[in-house]
Amino acid sequence: MITLYDFKTEGAVGSASPFVLxxxxxxxxxxxxxxxxxxxxxxxxxxxxLPYIDDDGETVCDSAFIIAxxxxxxxxxxxxxxxxxxxxxxxxxxxxxEESTYWTTVYARWIDEANWPKTRRVFFAKxxxxxxxxxxxxxxxxxxxxxxxxxxxxxxxxEVYDIALQDVxxxxxxxxxxxxxxxxxxxxxxxxxxxxxxxxxxxxxxxPHADYVRSSRPLMAYCxxxxxxxxx
Numbered sequence: 001m002i003t004l005y006d007f008k009t010e011g012a013v014g015s016a017s018p019f020v021l022x023x024x025x026x027x028x029x030x031x032x033x034x035x036x037x038x039x040x041x042x043x044x045x046x047x048x049x050l051p052y053i054d055d056d057g058e059t060v061c062d063s064a065f066i067i068a069x070x071x072x073x074x075x076x077x078x079x080x081x082x083x084x085x086x087x088x089x090x091x092x093x094x095x096x097x098e099e100s101t102y103w104t105t106v107y108a109r110w111i112d113e114a115n116w117p118k119t120r121r122v123f124f125a126k127x128x129x130x131x132x133x134x135x136x137x138x139x140x141x142x143x144x145x146x147x148x149x150x151x152x153x154x155x156x157x158x159e160v161y162d163i164a165l166q167d168v169x170x171x172x173x174x175x176x177x178x179x180x181x182x183x184x185x186x187x188x189x190x191x192x193x194x195x196x197x198x199x200x201x202x203x204x205x206x207x208p209h210a211d212y213v214r215s216s217r218p219l220m221a222y223c224x225x226x227x228x229x230x231x232x
Contacts, residue, residue, distance in 0.1 A: 001072075002027070002034040003054040005045065008126040012202035014154050016122055018102060019063045020051040026067055028230035029186050030076045040127050041135075058080030063195075067188060078188045086182050090189040093174065093181060096167055097192055101209075103152045104164035105199060107206040109142040112157065115206055164209035168219065171197070175218040179225060186226070194226045202227075 004023055009016040014024045025032050032099045042050045045061070052061040053069075060069045068078075070076050079087060109119045126137055147153030152160055171181070171193060178185045181193055200210040201223040213219045 001056070002032065004034050004036045005050055005052050005054075005227065006036050006038050007042070007050060007123070009042050009122050011199070013198045013202070013227050015201065016199070017050060018105070018196040018199055019098075020195075020214045021198060022063050022064055023051050023053070024190045025194050025226065025230055026078070026188060026191035027070075029078060029191060030070070032070060032074060041131070050114050062162050062165060063192075067191075078191075081185060082182060082187060090182055090187060093171065094189045094192045096170065097196055101164060101167040101196055103147065103150055104160050104167070104209060105205070105207075106143060107147055107152055107157075107160050108164075108205050108210065110140055111147065111153070112207060114139060116140070119206060137216075144157050161208040164207070165212060168197075168200075168212050168216075172216050179222070181222075190226060194223065194230075197223055198227065 004020070004027070006015045006020045007017055011021060013021065017020040024034075024036075026032075039045070039050075042048055045052050046059055047061045049061070051066065052059060053066050055073065057070065058069075060066050063128070079090065093150075109115050124132055124136050130228055144153060152163075155163075161230060174181055178184060180190050182189060197213060197219065198206075199205065200213040201220060203210075213223075
C-alpha cells in the first residue's frame with residue numbers, strides 16, 4: 001500500500017497543497033489505492049517538502065518523481081495514448097501551471113493581505129504551540145523570500161495577477177472544445193492542473209485569477225468534472 005504524506009490542513013477538495021492534491025488526483029484517475037497520513041510540518045520529510053510517498057518501504061519525494069516511480073513500479077501511464085506533439089503541449093501546460101500559476105497563487109495566499117488571515121487559519125490551526133504562535137509570521141517571511149528569489153516578489157501586485165490571468169486564460173482556451181486538457185480522456189497533466197485550479201475554484205482565494213476561474217464556464221466545468229469523478 002502506498003502512503004501519501006500531506007499537511008495537517010483540510011482543502012476544499014482533498015489537500016490544500018496543489019502538489020499533494022495533484023498526486024491524490026493522479027492516483028484516483030489511475031485507480032491506484034493509497035492511504036494518507038498528515039504531518040504538522042514538513043521539516044521531517046526527506047527533502048523537507050511535501051508531498052512524498054512511502055511505497056512498501058521505498059520513499060519517493062516530489063510529485064513528478066512520484067508519478068514517474070508509480071509508472072515504473074505499477075505500470076501506470078495516463079499519457080500512453082498521446083502522440084509526441086500532444087506530449088510536448090502537455091509538458092508545456094504542466095510547467096506553466098507548476099512554475100508560473102503556482103507562484104502567483106502562493107503570492108495570493110501568503111502575501112496578499114486579502115487572503116493572509118485565511119491562509120494563517122488554514123495552515124496553522126492544527127500546529128501545536130509555541131509554533132502555532134510564532135510559525136505563521138516566520139513562514140510568511142520565508143515565502144516572501146522565495147517569491148523574491150523567483151522574481152515574482154519583485155513585481156507589483158497588479159503585475160503578479162496579470163501573469164496569473166494570462167495563465168488561466170491559456171488553460172481556458174485549451175479547454176474550449178474538450179472535456180480534458182488534451183482531449184476526451186484525462187491524462188497526467190489534468191492531475192497537475194486540477195491540483196492547483198481546485199484551490200482557485202473552491203478554496204476561497206480572493207484574487208483576480210481565482211475570480212476569473214470561478215466565473216469561467218469551461219474552467220469550472222472542468223474542475224467540477226474531475227472533482228465529481230475523483231472525489232465524490
